[in-house]
Amino acid sequence: MAMGPAGERFKALQIHPTRFCNLTCLHCYSSSGPEQREALGAPLLVDAITEAGAEGYNDIAFSGGEPILYGDLRRLLEHAKALGMATSLTSNGTLLKGERLARLEGVTDLLAISLDGVPASHNRMRNAPRAFEQMRANLDGVRNTGIPFGFIFTLTQRNLHELRWVTAFAVEQGASLLQIHPLEEVGRGMTELRGQRPDEIEASFAYLQTIRMQAEVGDALAVRVDLVDRERLREAADRLNAGTCDFPAENRRLSDIINPLVIEPDGAVVPLQYGFSRRCQIGNLHRTSFSAMAAQWKRDVFPEFRELCARVFASEMGKDTLPIFNWYEAISNASRASAGAAALSA
Amino acid sequence: MDKVETSTAARGSNAVAEEVFGKSSEVSTQALKQLLSISRAQGVRLEGWWTHGKPAIEAVTGVMHVKPEVAGQIFTQLLSVERVPLKVEGFPLGIVTTDLIELRFSTPGQR
Numbered sequence: 001m002a003m004g005p006a007g008e009r010f011k012a013l014q015i016h017p018t019r020f021c022n023l024t025c026l027h028c029y030s031s032s033g034p035e036q037r038e039a040l041g042a043p044l045l046v047d048a049i050t051e052a053g054a055e056g057y058n059d060i061a062f063s064g065g066e067p068i069l070y071g072d073l074r075r076l077l078e079h080a081k082a083l084g085m086a087t088s089l090t091s092n093g094t095l096l097k098g099e100r101l102a103r104l105e106g107v108t109d110l111l112a113i114s115l116d117g118v119p120a121s122h123n124r125m126r127n128a129p130r131a132f133e134q135m136r137a138n139l140d141g142v143r144n145t146g147i148p149f150g151f152i153f154t155l156t157q158r159n160l161h162e163l164r165w166v167t168a169f170a171v172e173q174g175a176s177l178l179q180i181h182p183l184e185e186v187g188r189g190m191t192e193l194r195g196q197r198p199d200e201i202e203a204s205f206a207y208l209q210t211i212r213m214q215a216e217v218g219d220a221l222a223v224r225v226d227l228v229d230r231e232r233l234r235e236a237a238d239r240l241n242a243g244t245c246d247f248p249a250e251n252r253r254l255s256d257i258i259n260p261l262v263i264e265p266d267g268a269v270v271p272l273q274y275g276f277s278r279r280c281q282i283g284n285l286h287r288t289s290f291s292a293m294a295a296q297w298k299r300d301v302f303p304e305f306r307e308l309c310a311r312v313f314a315s316e317m318g319k320d321t322l323p324i325f326n327w328y329e330a331i332s333n334a335s336r337a338s339a340g341a342a343a344l345s346a
Numbered sequence: 347m348d349k350v351e352t353s354t355a356a357r358g359s360n361a362v363a364e365e366v367f368g369k370s371s372e373v374s375t376q377a378l379k380q381l382l383s384i385s386r387a388q389g390v391r392l393e394g395w396w397t398h399g400k401p402a403i404e405a406v407t408g409v410m411h412v413k414p415e416v417a418g419q420i421f422t423q424l425l426s427v428e429r430v431p432l433k434v435e436g437f438p439l440g441i442v443t444t445d446l447i448e449l450r451f452s453t454p455g456q457r
Binding site: 155156157158159160161162163201202204205206207208209211229231232322323324 | 356357358359360361362363365375378379381382385386
């Protein structure tokens with residue numbers, strides 16, 4: 001049985017190699033920017049990718065910071081491809097040209113470019129007056145590489161009506177994917193966009209609008225939304241580590257338990273999404289090898305993680321609110337709240 | 347550069363509702379619940395949620411678990427019906443059947 005919230009074929013390892021970025025986007029969950037120099041060494045990540053492969057991870061997704069500013073990106077992409085893994089990266093698109101773009105050729109299966117609405121909205125979110133213009137100017141070059149590409153749209157409380165324009169733009173540009181990701185109030189988003197997180201009404205509308213957009217564009221574009229219908233989850237507790245499955249964690253691959261897994265720029269390896277409580281982290285690459293931390297986590301931490309999953313699952317299933325919600329946000333918030341409560345009682 | 351305005355600004359969904367249902371329509375929470383229930387009854391499944399924050403590579407490699415465009419056609423038809431929220435008010439949740447949908451959501455002139 002496939003475990004973990006993610007899919008059955010692709011087991012994702014999301015790597016944030018650096019917080020260095022040319023922009024200071026308002027919604028950035030990692031508070032990345034030009035002043036941030038935190039980064040992981042390539043040898044550390046090469047070893048982590050190799051050992052993650054042994055744990056079943058086969059989809060390496062680079063994010064940041066701006067990953068194309070990471071000097072050893074090509075080396076990591078080549079290494080992942082040599083291991084037979086799928087590779088993708090998320091970029092703000094403003095620097096995707098010349099040598100930086102060429103370094104992605106032949107080793108990148110999907111390039112995701114941020115697009116947060118009509119040009120004026122996009123520029124506001126990117127905190128840069130020419131961000132859209134710069135990104136758009138690079139799209140011809142991206143197409144010429146032949147790398148499949150898509151756009152990622154950050155949904156806020158007030159921009160759903162721009163999704164139609166974004167969808168049309170994505171089709172016009174020849175994108176393969178449009179992914180809608182709800183804003184979470186973490187990182188810079190917590191201070192710069194307070195009150196802009198889409199509430200349950202906006203999330204529900206976004207879910208419906210996603211269906212509508214997919215219907216309108218047909219096969220021209222895959223439209224995805226990072227939200228889930230609670231009623232669809234009721235029978236999937238095991239998939240979320242919230243069920244009664246008692247198959248020993250020690251006998252399972254980490255990718256069958258945690259998917260996606262995230263490596264943060266400080267070396268922390270955490271479940272599910274950036275910013276997950278360190279109390280449930282797998283370990284830190286600066287202190288332990290990936291293989292060793294995975295074995296220890298399954299033995300020592302998994303019971304607590306599973307209890308957290310079960311508690312959040314029961315809480316969500318007991319709600320009588322609109323059923324569309326962000327599971328990852330719910331469990332990440334709960335992980336931090338739980339860690340805070342534990343610290344207070346200690 | 348000005349910061350994005352805060353929650354005092356209009357919801358994005360207000361503009362969508364205005365486009366779909368007309369200026370005088372408001373979409374209630376109950377109506378949204380019912381539309382979502384109908385989408386479930388029609389077999390609409392969106393599994394993109396599990397990609398969460400990373401590009402959905404399966405979406406461009408031909409291993410999609412669902413084809414929402416198929417069910418989406420039905421849903422678009424529902425959404426296109428004038429003043430849908432008024433028609434779905436009062437629908438009992440969780441027991442929407444195809445027969446009921448056909449009865450309640452036929453477009454003008456089709457009943």
